[in-house]
Amino acid sequence: MSLLNVENKAYISIGYSSAHAWTPNSRQVDMSSTPSLPVEVIELIVFHLCHEETYLEADQYNSAEVDFLNQDAMINLLRLRLLNKGWASTIHRAVYGSLNLAFPYAEGFLNKLRCNNLAISEFCEVKGRSVKVLEVMPTYYEAYSTRLIVAFRFTLEVFFMDSLPNYIPYDLQMMEFPKLRVIRNIYVDGLIEHPDWFSWPMFRGVQILITQYHKGNSKWRKQFIEVLELPLPPGLKHMIFVVDKKYIIEDEVLTERLKTLGIGCHFKTRLSHYEILYNTRGVASEVNCNTCERHLYKACIDKEKKVPINASEKCVLTKSQV
Structure with missing residues (x-):
């Protein structure tokens, strides 16, 4: 050869x-x-x-x-x-698993679709769309975001909004989401207006909070400590801080503070939606990094078989710009 x-x-x-x-x-x-x-x-x-x-x-x-x-x-x-x-x-x-190929005109086509908020909302409201993971970046028109999120009220398990609690539409604050277990965000903002945001019915069943760890940011740390002084969801057991791959984080002060509240503190690199769902399937008490990485790799190795842990359950990820 x-x-x-x-x-x-x-x-x-x-x-x-x-x-x-x-x-x-x-x-x-x-x-x-x-x-x-x-x-x-x-x-x-x-x-x-x-x-x-x-x-x-x-x-x-x-x-x-x-x-x-x-x-x-x-x-x-x-x-x-x-x-x-x-x-x-x-x-x-x-x-092949690390490639995302698209037609040359696809970007412009997708940009046009993002503007059609009504069509997206109607699509999500079709009966039978059992969406478990929803990532929303709201715009000024709050009603569009509200309609979209409400459509998945009874199936949603993981919810992402980049800034909490200030971006949560008013109509959702007192609405219950019976299956919601994981909240993911990047920034914390609006604590003055909503000091009790974690006690809203929307977050009543939350067990895991995933947020960005802003290394060396004293303002972020002060804000986050303020969050811990507020009423927290009764079932909150774990906080996962997303860190850069370049850094090894050992924040003993934050870890001990959470430990006194009975909350586990974990530092991980960027999580895929597969890993996030995996952590909601009863293994959050361990948050086994190696197992998660191995699962993600198997999905990468065989892209044709990229399915959730429980293949019998339907899993759809929706990312919206409404």
Whole structure:
């Protein structure tokens, strides 16, 4: 089997009984017929390679967005396809899982759709749309957001709004959402106007709060401590702070403060909607980072089978700009 020469790189394929390599000085390498590594082992190796590679910055407002490998990382992974068929198949699925392709005119088309708030609301109100995760970025016209959110009142489990509580429409504040367990936000604003916001019926069943950790931001810390002084949902058990991959966070002061309130404190990198739903399925007490990452990788490895943990349940993610 002929292999292309690779500039300034040397790769090694390890089999059960031998190892083969190609370097910039070797134009061809004859790959013997020794057994290759099991597919499961190859997947684990690729998983760790993907985990160590660099990605383009993802949209923190959209948990459905797939992390996109940067160009150099993608080229390095694609070169590993030359090792054997097992590597080729695994690498292909892993790289494909990080791609989001669209037609050239798609962006303009989607921008037009975002303006049609009435059509979006009617679409969401169709009977049978069992939406569990909703991400909303409201505009000035509050009624559009209200109608959209109310449509999923009895099925919603995870709710995101970038700024809380000031962006919550007035009509929703005293409305109950029986299945709502997870709230996600980025900013806390409006505490002066709504000091009791966590005691609203809307948040009565909330068990997990996911928010951004603003490293070194004293104003954010002061505001968040103020939140902890206010009445909290009776079932709130965990707070997950989203941090940058570059930093290892150990905020002992915040952790101890939450511990006195009986609330678990966790620091994690960006969560996908799959991971958020996974944390609502009874494992939030552990918040096992490795399990979540492994689950996400399996979804990336086999994009065709990207389904929620419980495949029998319908899961639809809706991101709206109304």
